[in-house]
Amino acid sequence: xxxxxxxxxxxxxxxxxxxxxxxxxxxxxxxxxxxxxxxxxxxxxxxxxxxxxxxxxxxxxxxxxxxxxxxxxxxxxxxxxxxxxxxxxxxxxxxxxxxxxxxxxxxxxxxxxxxxxxxxxxxxxxxxxxxxxxxxxxxxxxxxxxxxxxxxxxxxxxxxxxxxxxxxxxxxxxxxxxxxxxxxxxxxxxxxxxxxxxxxxxxxxxxxxxxxxxxxxxxxxxxxxxxxxxxxxxxxxxxxxxxxxxxxxxxxxxxxxxxxxxxxxxxxxxxxxxxxxxxxxxxxxxxxxxxxxxxxxxxxxxxxxxxxxxxxxxxxxxxxxxxxxxxxxxxxxxxxxxxxxxxxxxxxxxxxxxxxxxxxxxxxxxxxxxxxxxxxxxxxxxxxxxxxxxxxxxxxxxxxxxxxxxxxxxxxxxxxx
Amino acid sequence: xxxxxxxxxxxxxxxxxxxxxxxxxxxxxxxxxxxxxxxxxxxxxxxxxxxxxxxxxxxxxxxxxxxxxxxxxxxxxxxxxxxxxxxxxxxxxxxxxxxxxxxxxxxxxxxxxxxxxxxxxxxxxxxxxxxxxxxxxxxxxxxxxxxxxxxxxxxxxxxxxxxxxxxxxxxxxxxxxxxxxxxxxxxxxxxxxxxxxxxxxxxxxxxxxxxxxxxxxxxxxxxxxxxxxxxxxxxxxxxxxxxxxxxxxxxxxxxxxxxxxxxxxxxxxxxxxxxxxxxxxxxx
Numbered sequence: 001x002x003x004x005x006x007x008x009x010x011x012x013x014x015x016x017x018x019x020x021x022x023x024x025x026x027x028x029x030x031x032x033x034x035x036x037x038x039x040x041x042x043x044x045x046x047x048x049x050x051x052x053x054x055x056x057x058x059x060x061x062x063x064x065x066x067x068x069x070x071x072x073x074x075x076x077x078x079x080x081x082x083x084x085x086x087x088x089x090x091x092x093x094x095x096x097x098x099x100x101x102x103x104x105x106x107x108x109x110x111x112x113x114x115x116x117x118x119x120x121x122x123x124x125x126x127x128x129x130x131x132x133x134x135x136x137x138x139x140x141x142x143x144x145x146x147x148x149x150x151x152x153x154x155x156x157x158x159x160x161x162x163x164x165x166x167x168x169x170x171x172x173x174x175x176x177x178x179x180x181x182x183x184x185x186x187x188x189x190x191x192x193x194x195x196x197x198x199x200x201x202x203x204x205x206x207x208x209x210x211x212x213x214x215x216x217x218x219x220x221x222x223x224x225x226x227x228x229x230x231x232x233x234x235x236x237x238x239x240x241x242x243x244x245x246x247x248x249x250x251x252x253x254x255x256x257x258x259x260x261x262x263x264x265x266x267x268x269x270x271x272x273x274x275x276x277x278x279x280x281x282x283x284x285x286x287x288x289x290x291x292x293x294x295x296x297x298x299x300x301x302x303x304x305x306x307x308x309x310x311x312x313x314x315x316x317x318x319x320x321x322x323x324x325x326x327x328x329x330x331x332x333x334x335x336x337x338x339x340x341x342x343x344x345x346x347x348x349x350x351x352x353x354x355x356x357x358x359x360x361x362x363x364x365x366x367x368x369x370x371x372x373x374x375x376x377x378x379x380x381x382x383x384x385x386x387x388x389x390x391x392x393x394x395x396x397x398x399x400x401x402x403x404x405x406x407x408x409x410x411x412x413x414x415x416x417x
Numbered sequence: 418x419x420x421x422x423x424x425x426x427x428x429x430x431x432x433x434x435x436x437x438x439x440x441x442x443x444x445x446x447x448x449x450x451x452x453x454x455x456x457x458x459x460x461x462x463x464x465x466x467x468x469x470x471x472x473x474x475x476x477x478x479x480x481x482x483x484x485x486x487x488x489x490x491x492x493x494x495x496x497x498x499x500x501x502x503x504x505x506x507x508x509x510x511x512x513x514x515x516x517x518x519x520x521x522x523x524x525x526x527x528x529x530x531x532x533x534x535x536x537x538x539x540x541x542x543x544x545x546x547x548x549x550x551x552x553x554x555x556x557x558x559x560x561x562x563x564x565x566x567x568x569x570x571x572x573x574x575x576x577x578x579x580x581x582x583x584x585x586x587x588x589x590x591x592x593x594x595x596x597x598x599x600x601x602x603x604x605x606x607x608x609x610x611x612x613x614x615x616x617x618x619x620x621x622x623x624x625x626x627x628x629x630x631x632x633x634x635x636x637x638x639x640x641x642x643x644x645x646x647x648x649x650x651x652x653x654x655x656x657x658x659x660x661x662x663x664x665x666x667x668x669x670x671x672x673x674x675x676x677x678x679x680x681x682x683x684x685x686x687x688x689x690x691x692x693x694x695x696x697x698x699x700x701x
Contacts, residue, residue: 027527034522035534038515038578046541046575049552056555214442221439235683236447242679242686243450244636246656247672251449253664254456259465261452293445325428354545356639361660371547378551378643391548402543406536 050395057389060165063110066103067094071161074154083154088138091157092129099126115156121145168389173197193373193390200369203287203359204352208299210292211348212341215299219340222300223307241297249361252290256281256362282364290358295351299344302409306340339409346405350398370394450676457482457669464664482670493655494671501651504566505634508573512630515574516581517623521615523582524589535582542579546639549576554643564646572640577630584629588622588693621693628686632679 008016064071069090077083098104104122112119121144128144142149159181170176170183174191178184185191218237222230240248255262263277272278280286310333318328356371363372370390377387420432460479461467469477486494519538522528541549553572554563562568592615600610638653645654652671659668 024527027525028529031522031525031528034525035519035528035538036522038519038538038582039534041515042537042541042575042578045556045571046549046552047537049556050544050548052555053548053552214445217435218439218442221436233443236443238683238687239680240446240450242632242683244653244656244672244675244679246636246638246653246660247453247675248449250656250660250664250668250672251452253660254452254464254669255449257464259463261466264466293449296442296446325431350543354547356545356547357657371545374547374551375642378554387551391551394545395548398543398545402536402540406532 053388053392057168057385057392058164058166059385060160060167061163063107063160064163066098066107067091067157069094070157074158074161077154077158079151079155079158082138082149082151085136085138087154088141092132092137092141095122095125096129110160111156114160115153117147118153118156121147121153168386169393171386172390172393196368196370196373200353200371203284203291203367203369204349206288207291207295207352208345208349210288211296211299212345214292215296215303215344216341219300219303219307222304223310224312237297237300240293241301245294245357248294249290249358252286252293252358253281253362256286256289281362282367284363284367286362286364287359287367287369290362291352291355294358295348298347298351302343302347303337303340306337306343310336343405343409346401346408350401350405353398353401354394453669453672453676457666457673459666462666464666464669482666485667486670486674489667492667493650494652494667497650497652497655500566500649501635501653504569504573504651505631507570508577508634509627509631511570511574512577512581513623513627516578516626516630517585517619519578520582520585520589524586524592538582539579541575546576546637550640550643553640557644563644564649566649569641569644569649569651572644573630573634573637576637576640577633580629580633581623581626584626585619585622588619592618621689625686625689625693628682628689632682 010016010019070087073087073090074083077087095104095107098107104126108119108122111122125141125144125148132140147153159177167177172193174186174194175183176186218233222233222237225233254260257263258277258279260280262280263272266272267274267277280289314332314336315328318332319325323331353369354371355369356375359367359369360372360375363369371394374387374390374394377383377390420429424432455470456464456466458478458480459467459470460477460481467477485492523531523535523538528534553575557563557568557572562571596614596618597610600614601607605613636653638651638657641649641651641654642657645651652675656668656671659665
């Protein structure tokens, strides 16, 4: 008996298996080629620049390039006692070059940040070094100012040697590397960033909560009333969704101002006195009220699309089996909509955590979030590496939620409108 | 939503509370948009409802802010509107072309590494705008496109493509591939099949993606704030400046125009969505 399986051949004599594989591979390549232009475009203009933020955030090359001889000479220094004559001589040589290039100020500034009091002694050094004699530099430099004889100042220089530093990341969580090279918290009064992160999380959390509390009932209403009414009411959700963000923020600025309609209404119903109108804008209240309204459609739409799939018969069945409306809601309806709650909440949270426009306009000083701080450092202080560091920390957080969202909902299930 | 006649009183009360809650939320959602209309016709320059307006006195209303918007001296709105439209139109064209082609590839069942690639293509929508702004700014500064129209258009193509990819893949997910096979078996070339069969069927998805891309670009301010020079000012930038410095009624006139525009876009998008569902036989 012939046990060999006879190969099936196509008309041109090639085995079918090979022929099919070839065709599938061609299809694979075709599909990939269609995606390739966009993928390449995004990689070049978007993904790599985000990666570049990483190198920028840890970049500390400036001083490494400015004092090359010093750092080379310091390589074998044990940091216990004052460095050798060689180190002093190379430092002086480096410093001379910098003065000629008129860039010594940057080094002085950076070293002063590392160890207070550097700036002034470096200035004195410029004045005194003109009278220096050849040889015995160590003694002459120490003679300029006694701080040059303090080993901790030389340790500070050595600490700035590596071309990369995580200093910006530490700064973003209110920490610094102290004189002994340990990571410590900054003084009580100067801790601002931890507070800012916490406030961002707090605002994002409460905005998500408010959106859920308001979005759930109206999504339920939209999903259960007859089509002709729900289409009309849906416009109330979709119109804000399509309207310019700045327009919506502007309308909240008008409503919430001290002479605005919300305050008028409070005065009318006697909640507050006319001469004692509360400030509702330029603080956290403004941020909460405006952001919840702006992000509410992002909660309602996913909830609605899930609720639409829940059959009304299930609730009827629950009731007919003796459940009160509350019990059947809680035991039947609510569990069936949890996927919608998850999708909506994650979406709102992701958007809220990185919000910039609305907090900037109505948030005042106490309603500003981490995004506003990033923009501030990009535009005002021009500390781009710090802005990059904070941006990447925010990005990692958002990506973690995005990952959960992807696992839970699937990214291709995002519903738009 | 009428209640059955046998409903107990406490559930009846609860039902009315529920309706009240829903009504208040709807008011909260939609009312702020309607504050802008009347105030943009105010005769005063204060952004509050004057006594005259509350009495509906015709003298308290005027169209001066609209005149100021169009003919006002030194007003930036003309240039801003021109720039906004140029940027939005080109960004939309770019996003639609790149996004649609990519969506066609993504919907193929042969597509390798679908998950990770989809995640990358959608990321500009998920990454906070401020981070996108910083990254795109670094890129544009490096290639010398900062403060140019081209730079802003490229930035907006980045931000617009995810919407096109999502809407077109959604349309393609209900797509019956046997029609293209039928066309092929009847001797149609691939190009011909695409133009005559596939494209007309996915058009609703493409157009609604285009609307999203257009609105995204037209309304985008964070990234433009990093990229724009004085020459590239757009409507959102001017509104941003106005809202930060001084809230003038002219801004409300502009805002009213924007609301009218978004209403038109909403109606178009809704009609398209229904048409698309009808063509694809969903809900029928």
